[in-house]
Amino acid sequence: MPIDAKEYIxxxxxxxxxxxxxxxxxxxxxxxxxxxxxxxxxxxxHSENGLLGLGEDYRPEEENDPxxxxxxxxxAKYVPGAAFFDSCVSxxxxxxxxxxxxxxxxxxxxxxxDIANYQVPGKALVGMGGAMDLCIGAKKVIVAMFHTxxxxxxILNKCKLPLTAERAVNTIVTEMGVIDVTGEGLILRSRNPExxxxxxxxxxxxxxxxxxx
Amino acid sequence: xxxxxxxxxxxxxxxxxxxxxxxGFVGCAVPEKLIDAIAKKHIKDITLISNDLGPTGEGPGxxxxxxxxxxxxVSFVSINRxxxxxxxxxxxxxxxxxxxxxxxxxxxxxxxxxxxxxxxxLGTAVEEGKERVTxxxxxxxxxxxxxxxxxxxxxxxxxxxxxxxxHGSASSHSMAMASAGDITIVEAExxxxxxxxxPDTIHVPSAFVNYVVQGGIENAN
Numbered sequence: 318m319p320i321d322a323k324e325y326i327x328x329x330x331x332x333x334x335x336x337x338x339x340x341x342x343x344x345x346x347x348x349x350x351x352x353x354x355x356x357x358x359x360x361x362x363h364s365e366n367g368l369l370g371l372g373e374d375y376r377p378e379e380e381n382d383p384x385x386x387x388x389x390x391x392x393a394k395y396v397p398g399a400a401f402f403d404s405c406v407s408x409x410x411x412x413x414x415x416x417x418x419x420x421x422x423x424x425x426x427x428x429x430x431d432i433a434n435y436q437v438p439g440k441a442l443v444g445m446g447g448a449m450d451l452c453i454g455a456k457k458v459i460v461a462m463f464h465t466x467x468x469x470x471x472i473l474n475k476c477k478l479p480l481t482a483e484r485a486v487n488t489i490v491t492e493m494g495v496i497d498v499t500g501e502g503l504i505l506r507s508r509n510p511e512x513x514x515x516x517x518x519x520x521x522x523x524x525x526x527x528x529x530x
Numbered sequence: 531x532x533x534x535x536x537x538x539x540x541x542x543x544x545x546x547x548x549x550x551x552x553x554g555f556v557g558c559a560v561p562e563k564l565i566d567a568i569a570k571k572h573i574k575d576i577t578l579i580s581n582d583l584g585p586t587g588e589g590p591g592x593x594x595x596x597x598x599x600x601x602x603x604v605s606f607v608s609i610n611r612x613x614x615x616x617x618x619x620x621x622x623x624x625x626x627x628x629x630x631x632x633x634x635x636x637x638x639x640x641x642x643x644x645x646x647x648x649x650x651x652l653g654t655a656v657e658e659g660k661e662r663v664t665x666x667x668x669x670x671x672x673x674x675x676x677x678x679x680x681x682x683x684x685x686x687x688x689x690x691x692x693x694x695x696x697h698g699s700a701s702s703h704s705m706a707m708a709s710a711g712d713i714t715i716v717e718a719e720x721x722x723x724x725x726x727x728x729p730d731t732i733h734v735p736s737a738f739v740n741y742v743v744q745g746g747i748e749n750a751n
Contacts, residue, residue: 365629366555368699383558384686384698390556390585390609393699401698403705403733404581405637408630412648431653441614442624444582444606449656450630453649483653 322492325509326461328353329490330420333459338417339363339410341451344389346461347420361396363416364388365447367407370399388447411447412454419455421448423462423486425476428523430486430498432460433478445481452482464491470522472496472503493517496525504528533692534742540715541567543741544680548573551636551676551711552580553683553704556609557589559696561684561717563745565592575600579636579676581629581702583610594622603676605629628656631673633703639677640709640738646673681711684745685734688718689725692739693732708738717745 326346331353334340341363342348351373354360362371365388372394375381381392385401410416423434432452435445452458465471472489489496494508494517505525508517518525541564544550550568554560568576569592578599584591586609593599594613601623607613616622627635634646647670651657661672683704686697694716696704708714716739724736 364699366699366702382698384700386555386558386698386700388555390558395699401696401701403696404629404633404702405706408633412630412650442617442626443608443614444604444624444626445628445656446582446606446608447629449628449654450648450650453652454630480654 322463323349325492326490329495330459330461333488333490333495334358334360334418336360339369339415341365341411341416341419341455343419343421343448343451345422347422350420350461363407363410364393365407365411365451367402367404368393368395368399369402369410370396372396372399408447408450408454411450414454414456416451416455418457418459419451420459420461421451423460423471424466425471425473425478426460426462426486426489427473427476428498428503430484431476432458432481432486433476434481436479438479448481452485457487458485460486460489462489462491464493464517464520470520473522493520494529502526532690533736533739534690534721534744537563537567537743540564540741540743541571543713543715544568544571544573546573547575548679549577549579549677551678551681551703551707552578552590553681553701553707554589555581555700555702557584557591559684559698559700559702559704560584560589561682561745562589564682564715564717564743565589569593569596569598572596572598574598578602578604579678580604581632583607583613586610586612597621601625603627603632605632626656631656633706635673635676636703636710637706638675640706643675645675647671648673677710677712678707679712681707681714683707683714683716685716685718687720687722687727688716688739688742689722689727689736690742691724692716692736692742693724693727694718694734694739695727695731696733705734708734713740714738715741715743717743719745
């Protein structure tokens with residue numbers, strides 16, 4: 318795997334976002350996306366615990382407000398125009414069609430857009446947090462993940478792990494490229510030039526419809 | 531009317547086997563003094579309703595650590611290693627509820643509703659044992675209301691009548707919980723005279739609140 322796989326994924330997703338949209342970022346890879354989003358684009362970050370207008374990370378020496386946190390519990394800065402609210406309002410934003418995009422990590426995604434990202438049977442309990450609401454509520458669901466896990470495909474014909482949501486995913490971004498989930502099937506829309514189409518298909522269980530060079 | 535009571539008086543209203551809601555998010559903006567009082571009083575067999583179980587040993591995690599929780603209804607446990615180990619060992623029952631559904635179940639409990647309809651959880655393990663309801667040809671899950679014997683929440687400011695002002699991004703379910711407790715006890719960082727908070731800026735009106743206890747700056751997590 319190339320060293321800059323994470324950067325490729327985060328940069329690609331930053332390019333996928335529309336200016337002035339409202340976006341929720343999940344834990345892990347999705348949190349890297351803001352590094353590649355210019356502030357002038359007016360994108361507002363939503364944090365499901367109760368903040369619209371999440372700012373950049375604190376530097377260690379800066380004093381923080383202990384009651385302003387991200388959904389991971391990390392001290393959060395907020396931008397001018399930000400708002401705080403309770404969980405009912407926060408999930409009203411999510412389910413009510415007011416959240417343009419959610420970017421989530423995943424363990425498995427399948428050709429129907431089913432997503433599994435919260436629990437491996439037999440492993441210690443985790444909990445879905447807000448992921449199920451985000452998957453059914455956001456107008457667009459983008460999955461940010463590595464294409465394979467220990468060499469095994471994560472983009473499948475049918476998810477095997479417990480589902481977070483059915484038919485929820487719109488776009489999958491991995492270090493290999495961008496795949497759209499459509500009624501026709503999975504479309505490889507663009508690819509990282511470091512990988513050939515053959516390599517990408519080989520790393521994907523489901524068949525890909527190739528619509529890139 | 532003055533709803534301000536002592537911490538000890540508040541703790542005496544919480545009994546073994548009760549259903550208890552605790553506000554806050556990942557151990558932040560939680561009613562720490564009330565949680566400490568419950569810990570010291572060794573109240574047992576609690577059914578806990580909270581967003582999460584906090585970090586290990588902190589916030590609701592303290593009551594988990596002390597083996598005071600029989601069952602927890604939460605949206606995630608991922609940051610509490612101890613709770614995860616206890617769940618695996620069969621020492622703690624955990625019911626997972628999607629965070630947005632948890633918020634609305636609590637609100638329904640406090641607002642006199644028979645539940646809410648949501649698409650969240652359709653086709654997942656969350657649907658098991660629940661009714662699917664069709665409205666305008668769209669499928670929804672019926673999520674039933676949640677209420678509690680006692681709800682304890684942290685607020686930035688309360689007046690002596692029980693009007694509340696919250697601050698920050700971690701109050702999470704606290705406002706809904708204030709409505710859903712048969713007894714609602716608020717731990718306020720600051721208590722002011724009734725009439726000194728501008729009515730336009732009150733987040734929770736006093737009708738939902740039974741008692742107020744004095745928190746303090748050390749409640750800032």
